[in-house]
Amino acid sequence: MLYLKLTCFDKLGQPAEYMLFNNWIKSKKAKEERAIILSELNGLSVENSAEALYNYYLKIYGVKNSFYRFITEVLPHGAKRQLLDAINIKVHSRVKSISECSYNIREINDTGKNSLSISDYK
Numbered sequence: 001m002l003y004l005k006l007t008c009f010d011k012l013g014q015p016a017e018y019m020l021f022n023n024w025i026k027s028k029k030a031k032e033e034r035a036i037i038l039s040e041l042n043g044l045s046v047e048n049s050a051e052a053l054y055n056y057y058l059k060i061y062g063v064k065n066s067f068y069r070f071i072t073e074v075l076p077h078g079a080k081r082q083l084l085d086a087i088n089i090k091v092h093s094r095v096k097s098i099s100e101c102s103y104n105i106r107e108i109n110d111t112g113k114n115s116l117s118i119s120d121y122k
Helices: 002-013 031-038 046-061 063-074 077-086
Strands: 088-092 100-108 116-120
Touching (some): 002 063
Antiparallel strands (some): 100 116
């Protein structure tokens, strides 16, 4: 169930319409997106150019960035606060006596940067 909810975060945070990399590289719709990174590839080896192009694609369409974009740009502030205050991360050791370490995600950077701050509330 959790996986499905996180998949929704990814889907809701994606810009416009999602495109697989092999389609993005050939798409007329993505020509302007590609032009931005292609203008910066002068002098790079083929391998480095391919890596830079793929990393740029991930910046736009990657799961991590879509997930964070949903939280930082799409979700209204009140709903974001309620969501983040409700998240608990529990870590259990695998020894005979289970020790528990709990964290509460308190704040996400509202500047649009992809960073979470986690505060210990033991």
